Structures are given as C-alpha cells and as structure tokens.
Amino acid sequence: MSTYYASLLAESGILLLGALSVYIILATGQLSLGNGAFMGIGAYLSSYLTVALNVPLTLALVISAIAAGIIGAIVAFPALRLKGIYLAMATVGFGEMVRSFFLNFDTMGGSGGYRGMQHISVGYVWLWAGGILIAVMLLERSRVWLEMQAVHDDETAAGLIGLNTVVTKISAFAAGAAVAAISGGLFAHHNVYIEPANFGFERSVDFVLAVILGGSTVAPGSLVGSLLLVFLPEFLRPIADWRLAAFGSLLVLVLLVRRQGILDRSLIRMLTFRRAAA
Amino acid sequence: MSTPLLQLTGVTKTFGGIHALSGMVCEVPEGKIVGVIGPNGAGKTTLFNTITGAYRADAGEVKLKGVDVTQWPSYRIVREGIARTFQNIRLFGSMTVWEHLLVAQPHSESAWRRLLPIAWANPAAQERAEEVMAFFGLTELRDRPAKSLPYGIQRKVEMARAVTARPKLLLLDEPVAGMNHDEAEEIRSLMIRLRDTGLTILLIEHDMNFVMRLCDYLYVLDFGVLIAEGKPEEVRANPVVLDAYLGKDD
Numbered sequence: 001m002s003t004y005y006a007s008l009l010a011e012s013g014i015l016l017l018g019a020l021s022v023y024i025i026l027a028t029g030q031l032s033l034g035n036g037a038f039m040g041i042g043a044y045l046s047s048y049l050t051v052a053l054n055v056p057l058t059l060a061l062v063i064s065a066i067a068a069g070i071i072g073a074i075v076a077f078p079a080l081r082l083k084g085i086y087l088a089m090a091t092v093g094f095g096e097m098v099r100s101f102f103l104n105f106d107t108m109g110g111s112g113g114y115r116g117m118q119h120i121s122v123g124y125v126w127l128w129a130g131g132i133l134i135a136v137m138l139l140e141r142s143r144v145w146l147e148m149q150a151v152h153d154d155e156t157a158a159g160l161i162g163l164n165t166v167v168t169k170i171s172a173f174a175a176g177a178a179v180a181a182i183s184g185g186l187f188a189h190h191n192v193y194i195e196p197a198n199f200g201f202e203r204s205v206d207f208v209l210a211v212i213l214g215g216s217t218v219a220p221g222s223l224v225g226s227l228l229l230v231f232l233p234e235f236l237r238p239i240a241d242w243r244l245a246a247f248g249s250l251l252v253l254v255l256l257v258r259r260q261g262i263l264d265r266s267l268i269r270m271l272t273f274r275r276a277a278a
Numbered sequence: 279m280s281t282p283l284l285q286l287t288g289v290t291k292t293f294g295g296i297h298a299l300s301g302m303v304c305e306v307p308e309g310k311i312v313g314v315i316g317p318n319g320a321g322k323t324t325l326f327n328t329i330t331g332a333y334r335a336d337a338g339e340v341k342l343k344g345v346d347v348t349q350w351p352s353y354r355i356v357r358e359g360i361a362r363t364f365q366n367i368r369l370f371g372s373m374t375v376w377e378h379l380l381v382a383q384p385h386s387e388s389a390w391r392r393l394l395p396i397a398w399a400n401p402a403a404q405e406r407a408e409e410v411m412a413f414f415g416l417t418e419l420r421d422r423p424a425k426s427l428p429y430g431i432q433r434k435v436e437m438a439r440a441v442t443a444r445p446k447l448l449l450l451d452e453p454v455a456g457m458n459h460d461e462a463e464e465i466r467s468l469m470i471r472l473r474d475t476g477l478t479i480l481l482i483e484h485d486m487n488f489v490m491r492l493c494d495y496l497y498v499l500d501f502g503v504l505i506a507e508g509k510p511e512e513v514r515a516n517p518v519v520l521d522a523y524l525g526k527d528d
Binding site: 138139141142143144146147149150152153154156157158159160161162163164165217 | 330331332351352353356357361362364368369370371372373377380381382384385392393394395396397399400403439440443
C-alpha cells in the first residue's frame with residue numbers, strides 16, 4: 001500500500017470517529033454542527049499532553065476525551081432549551097468560539113499552529129476507529145439506546161413514559177464530544193501539525209455529511225459515509241476538474257432517492273441474509 | 279377507610295384566564311376502574327396531563343398513595359407508579375413492538391449494565407416484555423414497526439407499553455376511540471383482566487355504553503368543573519348530567 005493510500009485510509013478512520021460523534025448526538029434528535037470544535041479541543045489538548053508533558057499518547061487521548069465530554073455536557077445545558085435549526089445554529093456559534101479561542105491561544109502557536117507530535121500509523125488510527133465503531137454498535141442494542149431513540153422520536157412521550165430526557169440528551173452530547181476529541185487527537189498525531197483552521201465549520205459539516213450520506217439510522221452508515229467521502233473524490237480523479245461537481249451531484253442524488261442514507265436497518269438485514277421483519 | 283391510591287384536592291389549571299380545570303376533587307380507590315366523562319372541552323385530558331406532570335397545576339394537590347407528586351417532573355411521577363396512554367396515539371416511529379415493550383420498563387439495573395446489549399445484561403427485562411406481549415396478544419407482531427400496524431392494534435401496543443412500566447395506576451385516554459364494536463370489546467376484556475391482576479385504572483371515554491358497563495365509579499366534568507359523581511346507574515339518572523352531556527349528545 002502506497003503512503004498516499006495509507007494516509008487516505010487514516011483520514012477516513014479519523015472522519016469515521018467524527019461522523020460517529022455526530023451520529024450519537026443525532027440519535028437523540030439533536031443536530032450538532034459544532035463537533036469540529038470538540039475535535040479541535042481533543043487535538044490541542046492531546047498534543048499538549050504528549051509534546052509538553054510527555055504523557056503517553058493513549059493516555060493523552062483518554063484524558064482529552066474525558067475533558068471534551070465534560071465540556072460537551074456543559075454546552076448541552078443551554079442547548080437543552082433549543083430544538084432543530086436553533087440548536088444547530090447554537091452549535092455553529094460554539095464551533096466558531098472555540099476556533100477563535102485557538103487562533104488567539106499563543107501558548108500553542110495561535111494562528112501559526114502547533115507541531116512536535118509523534119507520528120502514528122494508520123493501524124493505530126483504525127484500532128481506535130474500529131473499536132469505537134464496535135462499541136457504538138453494541139450500544140445500539142442497549143436500553144440506553146432505546147431511550148435515546150424514544151427521545152428522538154417523541155420527546156414529550158418519552159418523558160411521560162418515565163424517561164429522564166434531560167439526562168439522555170446531555171449524556172449523548174458528552175459522549176459525542178468525547179468521540180470527536182479522540183478523532184482530533186488522532187488527527188493531530190497523524191498529521192503532526194495542527195492549526196485552528198483544521199477544526200472549523202467545514203470540518204463539522206464533513207462529519208454531518210458522512211453520517212447523512214452513509215446512513216443516519218445505523219452506526220455502520222458512518223463507516224460507509226466516511227469511506228465514500230474520502231475515497232470517492234479520488235476515484236473520480238480521471239474526470240479531473242469536474243470531480244467535485246460530480247461528487248456533489250452524487251450526494252444530492254443519494255439524498256433525493258434515499259433520505260435515510262445508503263445503509264439502513266433493512267439493507268443490513270438483506271446483506272446479512274436475515275429474515276426481513278416485514 | 280384506607281388511603282385511596284390517587285387523591286386530587288382542589289386541582290386547578292388555567293390557560294390565560296380560561297379555567298380548564300377548577301377545584302377538581304376526586305379519589306381513585308385501589309383495584310377499581312374509574313371513569314371520567316364529559317363533553318368535548320370539559321377538561322378531561324387536561325386532568326390527565328396535570329396528574330402526569332405534563333402540565334403544572336396552578337393550585338391543589340395530586341397525591342399518589344399519600345405522596346404529594348403535584349410538582350414532580352413527569353418521569354418521576356411515572357416511576358412512582360402512574361403510567362398513561364394518549365388520546366392521539368404517541369408511539370415511537372422508529373421502534374418495533376418489541377422495543378416499545380423494553381423501553382418503558384423501570385430501571386432496576388445499574389447504569390453500566392444499561393449500556394450493554396439487553397440480551398446480555400438484562401434477561402429479566404426480556405422476560406417481562408415477553409409476558410406483557412403475550413398478555414396483549416401481540417407476540418406475532420413482535421418485530422413489526424409499531425406505527426405500521428392498524429389503529430386498533432397501535433392502541434394495544436400503547437397500553438402494553440404503559441403496563442411494562444409496572445404502574446400502580448394506569449391512565450387511559452379514550453382507549454376505544456375510533457374502534458369498532460369487536461375491537462372495543464377486546465379492550466374492555468383486557469382492562470378487566472388487568473384490573474384482576476391488581477392494577478387500578480382511570481379512564482377517559484366518550485362511548486357512554488362502554489363506560490357504563492365497565493366502570494365501578496364515574497366522575498362527570500363540564501367546563502372544567504366537576505358536576506356529578508357516583509356509580510354508573512346514579513350518574514345515568516342524574517338530571518344535571520343529562521342536561522350537560524347525555525341529553526345534548528343523543
């Protein structure tokens with residue numbers, strides 16, 4: 001495998017984690033367009049820990065995830081009062097806030113960026129990405145996930161059947177933020193250079209795009225979406241300047257034909273030859 | 279007399295000057311089926327919403343087994359023992375029948391076990407869901423998306439979901455609205471069987487015949503005010519009720 005493809009593969013693993021971070025929050029019916037910021041928090045914090053304090057990378061990632069999770073829970077509190085498009089706008093605002101914080105954060109290079117991280121292999125990236133994907137797939141069979149789905153489908157009814165919807169929504173935000181931070185830590189140590197522009201609005205939109213394209217109702221959808229988002233533009237290279245336009249049209253087409261994204265429950269059942277549930 | 283399961287004293291709810299409910303007083307004794315009737319807009323659903331914490335009462339007290347739950351958030355009221363169904367069915371769009379029966383069960387397990395697949399971590403919840411599914415005759419429909427089922431069956435799924443929460447008191451908001459005679463009879467016999475298992479039921483209903491043949495006791499509301507109460511035969515004979523409701527209705 002050429003280094004070029006290896007780096008694309010690492011990129012898709014990092015994107016997968018970002019997509020999963022959106023997916024977890026989306027499962028409770030909340031759209032976050034600010035997960036790039038949580039990724040940035042993870043990237044900066046883990047880099048500082050490994051470079052300045054010589055903390056081992058795996059430990060640094062865990063610490064960053066916990067820190068981002070706490071920040072996620074704090075951000076989620078005011079967000080509880082907002083729904084739909086208003087919540088999405090608030091998360092955009094949060095994202096910009098964090099990005100401009102890092103721009104002015106001179107201790108870690110400000111707009112000049114931060115370097116000195118040790119390079120990690122594509123295998124290490126996918127160890128995390130694959131592990132978290134499996135964890136989310138197991139979570140999807142749990143009681144907690146059913147409660148998240150209930151909040152997603154009908155929040156009022158969820159409360160009136162005995163679910164604490166506030167705890168569910170805040171926990172989802174915290175978990176999403178933690179996963180995004182892991183994504184950021186891996187990004188920082190794979191690219192060995194980070195700057196605030198890496199974690200802006202476009203990054204957040206990429207995460208959402210991967211989820212919506214791949215399938216927003218099942219975790220493996222994020223995997224499909226991330227691989228497509230990274231590799232498809234490469235395969236479209238022969239059409240040169242038109243490849244991004246072609247990619248965009250493809251995206252619109254998928255959304256028109258399959259609103260739930262490429263993968264959904266019934267397609268997975270078909271692919272694994274299980275009995276269709278009518 | 280022992281404490282009634284549910285006791286309301288002076289419960290009042292206003293919406294911008296309109297008294298949806300004023301000074302509501304009622305008692306639901308354990309092990310009975312009690313009905314709330316009244317014309318459209320009489321405040322019946324407001325009563326349910328106030329009991330379950332969907333609305334905050336402006337005055338008065340709601341007590342469950344002597345515990346004042348008036349200002350509690352709805353999820354705590356459910357966990358204390360009041361489960362309900364809705365007039366316009368509110369099932370979860372992305373869930374199968376089976377998932378509906380798992381999601382509302384009370385939390386007995388630790389937080390960590392709730393994060394694991396139900397099949398590993400909580401066989402007891404699965405047994406409970408099987409049991410309730412069989413009781414309501416839903417076993418065949420286990421893996422069907424609940425919202426794709428016929429209307430009458432959706433009502434049963436909603437009732438079953440409420441029952442899995444192991445309530446002491448079950449509130450049913452027009453459980454046979456829009457059903458044909460046979461379907462309504464099936465619900466009636468289900469409710470009697472539920473009562474025989476020790477569950478107490480409070481229901482809102484429009485179908486007078488249905489209520490008269492089922493309930494042990496009735497409360498009659500009109501414009502948010504309790505205008506009559508008593509055994510079905512007393513209510514049927516009460517001229518105030520006939521004026522307010524039955525006379526106009528038929």
